[in-house]
Amino acid sequence: MYDITIIGGGVTGCFIARQLCRYDLEVVLIEKNYDVANETTKANSGIIHSGYDARPGTLKAKLNTLGNPMFDEICSELGVPLKRIGSLTIAKTNKEMGTLKKLYERGCTNGIPQLSLIDADVVRRIEPNIHHQVKGALLAETAGIVDPFCLTIALAENASDNGTEVKLETRIVGIDREKDGYLLTTDGGSIRSRYVISCAGVYAEEINDLLTPSHFKIAPRKGDYVVFDKKTGGLVNHVIFQCPSEKGKGVLVTPTVHGNLLVGPDSEVVKCKDDVSTTRSGLDEILATSAKSVEGIPVGMAITNFSGLRATPDTGDFIIEELKGHKGFINVAGIESPGLTASPAIADYVIEILKSSGLDLKTKADFNPIREPIAEFIELSDEEKSTLIKANPLYGRVICRCENITEGEIVDSIRRNVGARSVDGVKRRVRAGMGRCQGGFCAPRIIEILARELQKNACQILKDEKDSYILSGGI
Secondary structure (H helix, E strand, O other): OEEEEEEOOOHHHHHHHHHHOOEOOOEEEEOOOOOOOOOHHHHOOOEEOOOOOOOOOOHHHHHHHHHHHHHHHHHHHHOOOEEOOOEEEEEOOHHHHHHHHHHHHHHHHOOOOOEEEEEHHHHHHHOOOEOOOOOEEEEEOOOEEEOHHHHHHHHHHHHHHOOOEEEOOOOEEEEEEEOOEEEEEEOOEEEEEEEEEEOOHHHHHHHHHOOOOOOOOEEEEEEEEEEEOHHHHHHOOOEEEEOOEOOEOOOEEEEOOOOOEEEEOOOEEOOOOOOOOOOHHHHHHHHHHHOOOEOOOOHHHEEEEEEEEEEEEOOOOOEEEEOOOOOOEEEEEOOOOOHHHHHHHHHHHHHHHHHHOOOOOOEOOOOOOOOOOOOOHHHOOHHHHHHHHHHOHHHHOEEEOOOOEEHHHHHHHHHOOOOOOEHHHHHHHHOOOOOOOOOOOOHHHHHHHHHHHHOOOHHHOEOOOOOOEOOOOOO
């Protein structure tokens, strides 16, 4: 019998797991995929929003405001890159300038610090490549950027290091209420748990329906992105948003924490909850729309594109509550933007719900909030590199030439708790394969290393998901 079962290994579920591992509890995190951070979280803009946009009085507004300042300490503890570069929401017409004024006032109501309205001259001074028709912007200095899958993996690692059990490739197929909790039937057996926290993303409605009919609906909203070579990363200095419309914040242009340029997403409601295909029309739209914000985006230097799904609720707000009539079952659903920013505050909010539901929380004496990051060999001094290679010669072998990733870094990513087990798992942890050639040269070596470390035949190594074999013949 577990004290708590968390369903879903995205950023929200992993933040909750990391918060709960502070306490003397038996906690298990269940994820149906081959790895954590493998759905909405991996296809995320990576923006830490300031909080001016959410409607005052909503959970989105409250938890965005609380969550934003939490990231500095959390990222420091977990060894995750965070850059407070600020955001600009631009206006190109007098009407849009009026919208920015309303957003500024909304931000002040939400308690957001370091907001200001700036004129076109100031915008051009701090963003020389901004579109020539820009009339002004809303500057939010507390906005930032983070690596969303690196963050989520670090949360899962730290939770596991502190005693949380992580069950991957485990799909919930049934939930039944019992006298002292819940019986969860999975495709690999049964689990009993006193409390259940559902963080199932676009599938939150389906998980709820296993217990009782849902009172909410979740629509998957798809968005395409384009990533550009690192040579383009200096084109903008801030996160550049367009003036929002009924579809949301629109197409953004931003540097990433690793020095690339990212543009996207568009917005399309789709029926299929696993449709992450990109479309030519979607990519054309975001490239054309991004050019209305920033001039000179070098389309020819795009190195990859991807698509992700947002869990859009019909309630218009986050759904974070104990399910009525089912004590101990907590839905954390409809966590669309600004869900990443709000996620640490969501974890605290869930803790308070657990307390009010009768869970006794006793702090662990040996909780360790520090997660040692994987060494970034290329960032070390020559002396540090020499010392590391002497201790472990694997750091002297560069595997990914585009990103300068060594075999030592790849091996470290595999051997950790909740370590990499696939080519894309390595990619998300240490960026091997994320450069200009997108794994064209290093993928065979990564497969060899995975096979050796996992003691498998190379033909058994997956790209990412179940059955996504890369090699064939003679397993």
